Amino acid sequence: MRLDLRQALILFAVGAAGGLIGDACHVATGTTMYLDDTFPFIWKSQMWFPIAVGLATVATGETRLRLGPPRPGHSPVEAAAAIASVIALYALTAVVTDEDPLTATVLIWSLAILIAARFGGGIPALVCAILAAVLGPLAEILIVEADLAMYAPSADGLFGVAGWLPALYFAFGIVAARLAELIPPR
Amino acid sequence: MRLDLRQALILFAVGAAGGLIGDACHVATGTTMYLDDTFPFIWKSQMWFPIAVGLATVATGETRLRLGPPRPGHSPVEAAAAIASVIALYALTAVVTDEDPLTATVLIWSLAILIAARFGGGIPALVCAILAAVLGPLAEILIVEADLAMYAPSADGLFGVAGWLPALYFAFGIVAARLAELIPPR
Amino acid sequence: MRLDLRQALILFAVGAAGGLIGDACHVATGTTMYLDDTFPFIWKSQMWFPIAVGLATVATGETRLRLGPPRPGHSPVEAAAAIASVIALYALTAVVTDEDPLTATVLIWSLAILIAARFGGGIPALVCAILAAVLGPLAEILIVEADLAMYAPSADGLFGVAGWLPALYFAFGIVAARLAELIPPR
Numbered sequence: 001m002r003l004d005l006r007q008a009l010i011l012f013a014v015g016a017a018g019g020l021i022g023d024a025c026h027v028a029t030g031t032t033m034y035l036d037d038t039f040p041f042i043w044k045s046q047m048w049f050p051i052a053v054g055l056a057t058v059a060t061g062e063t064r065l066r067l068g069p070p071r072p073g074h075s076p077v078e079a080a081a082a083i084a085s086v087i088a089l090y091a092l093t094a095v096v097t098d099e100d101p102l103t104a105t106v107l108i109w110s111l112a113i114l115i116a117a118r119f120g121g122g123i124p125a126l127v128c129a130i131l132a133a134v135l136g137p138l139a140e141i142l143i144v145e146a147d148l149a150m151y152a153p154s155a156d157g158l159f160g161v162a163g164w165l166p167a168l169y170f171a172f173g174i175v176a177a178r179l180a181e182l183i184p185p186r
Numbered sequence: 187m188r189l190d191l192r193q194a195l196i197l198f199a200v201g202a203a204g205g206l207i208g209d210a211c212h213v214a215t216g217t218t219m220y221l222d223d224t225f226p227f228i229w230k231s232q233m234w235f236p237i238a239v240g241l242a243t244v245a246t247g248e249t250r251l252r253l254g255p256p257r258p259g260h261s262p263v264e265a266a267a268a269i270a271s272v273i274a275l276y277a278l279t280a281v282v283t284d285e286d287p288l289t290a291t292v293l294i295w296s297l298a299i300l301i302a303a304r305f306g307g308g309i310p311a312l313v314c315a316i317l318a319a320v321l322g323p324l325a326e327i328l329i330v331e332a333d334l335a336m337y338a339p340s341a342d343g344l345f346g347v348a349g350w351l352p353a354l355y356f357a358f359g360i361v362a363a364r365l366a367e368l369i370p371p372r
Numbered sequence: 373m374r375l376d377l378r379q380a381l382i383l384f385a386v387g388a389a390g391g392l393i394g395d396a397c398h399v400a401t402g403t404t405m406y407l408d409d410t411f412p413f414i415w416k417s418q419m420w421f422p423i424a425v426g427l428a429t430v431a432t433g434e435t436r437l438r439l440g441p442p443r444p445g446h447s448p449v450e451a452a453a454a455i456a457s458v459i460a461l462y463a464l465t466a467v468v469t470d471e472d473p474l475t476a477t478v479l480i481w482s483l484a485i486l487i488a489a490r491f492g493g494g495i496p497a498l499v500c501a502i503l504a505a506v507l508g509p510l511a512e513i514l515i516v517e518a519d520l521a522m523y524a525p526s527a528d529g530l531f532g533v534a535g536w537l538p539a540l541y542f543a544f545g546i547v548a549a550r551l552a553e554l555i556p557p558r
Binding site: 021022024025028029077078080081084085087088090091092094095 | 288303
C-alpha cells in the first residue's frame, strides 16, 4: 500500500461520512429508496452503504498514489473545499431528481467538470475519475438488480440508476484522488 | 473604529443593497413573510431589514479589522465576486425553500464552505463567519418570536427559522470580512 | 480576421454544440418551445439555432481579439472549465424556469458575475459580455416576435424572453472571449 494506515483511515472516515450525508439527502428526497433492511440502518442508510463508500475512497486514493507522485502541499482548506464541492454536488442531485433527466444530467456533468478542473491533477486524477464514473454506477446497477435499493422513476434512466450518477462518481473520483494527495503521510 | 467613514459607508450600502435583493427573493418565493407593516416598505422589505443588514456588514467588517491586519490588495473584481457569491447563495436558499430541509441545509452549508475556502482568510475571517452564523439566526429567531416575520412551514425547522440560515450568515460573515479588506481606506 | 480559420472553426463547433446541449435542456423542460418547423430539427433545435450560436461565438471571439491582445497561455483545462461553466448556467436556467422570476434572475445574474470574475479579462472581455447581453436577448425578442419560438409564461417577462436571458448571454460573452484567447492560432 502506498497509503499509510493513518491516511487510509482518514480517507475511509471522510468517505463514509460523506456517503452518509449524501445518501441521507437521496433518501429524504426519495431519489433512492432501500428495499431491504437486512442490516441495521445508520442514519438513513443501510450500514453497508457508508462502508462501501469509505472503502471506495481508500481504493481511489491508493490508485491515485500508484499512478504518480502526489502534488506537494497539504492545505486543510483545499481539502475542506474538495470535500464540500462533492457533497454540494451530491445534495444537488437530490434537488434535481424531479427535474427533466436530460437537464439534470447536463447540469451535474457540467459541475463535475468544473470540480475536475479545480481539484483534478492531470492524468492520474482523470484515471481515478473515469474508473469511479464507470465502476460506481456499475456497482449501483447491480444493487438495483439485486433489489436492495431503487432509484425514483424520474431518475432511473441509466439501467435503473440515475443518468447523472456517472458524473457524481466522476467528481467523487477527482476529490478522493485529491484527498490522497492532501492528507500528509505520517 | 478601524474602518474609516468611507469604508463604513460603502460596507453599509453594499450590505443594505444585498439585503434588499436577497430579501426580495425570500419574500417573492414565500420563504419569509412580514407579519407587521409598522414601518414603510422599501421594495419588498420592511425598512428596518436593510438597515440591520447594513449595520451588521459594518460591524462584521470592523470586527475583521480588529482581529488582525487585512491581507493586501484591493481588487474590485474580487469584491464583485465575493458579493455575487453570497447573493447567489441567498437566492438559492429561496429556490430550495420547498425542498427537503435536510437536503437544502446540506447544499447551502457545502456551498458556504466553498465560499469560505475561496474568500476567507484564516482565523480572523473564520471568527467573523462563526459570529455571524450564531448572531444572525439568533436575531432572526427573536424577530420571529416577536411576530414581526415568519418563515415558510417548509423552512422553519430551526426554532422558527430555516435550517440553512446559519450557513447563509456564515457565508455573509466571510464576505463582509473580505470586503473590509478589499475596500481601500482613504 | 484576427481569428485564423482553425480557431474560427473550433469556436463555431464549440458554440454550436453548446447551443444544442443548452437548447435541448430548454426545450425538454418547456422553458422554450419552437412554433415553426420550417427547417429540419437537429436533436431538439431548429437547425438555425446552433448555427446562430456558433456564428455568435465566432463573432464574439473575433471581437475579443480586435479589442486587445489575448492573455498568454492555452490551457485546455481552462477552456473545458469555461465551457462547462456556461453550460451549467444554461442548464440551471432550465431548472429555475418555474421558479419566481425575480429569484431566478438574481441567481443567474450572480452566477454570471462569478463566471465573469473567474474567466473574464478586463475591459475587452467586459465589452464582449455586454454586447452579448444586449444583442443576444434582442435577437431572441425578434425571434419571439416573429412567432418562430416562445418562452414559457413563467419566464417571458422581458419583452417575451426570460428575465435571466441577458445574464446567460453575459456569461456566454465572457466565455467566448476567453476561448478566443485559449485556442492557439496555427
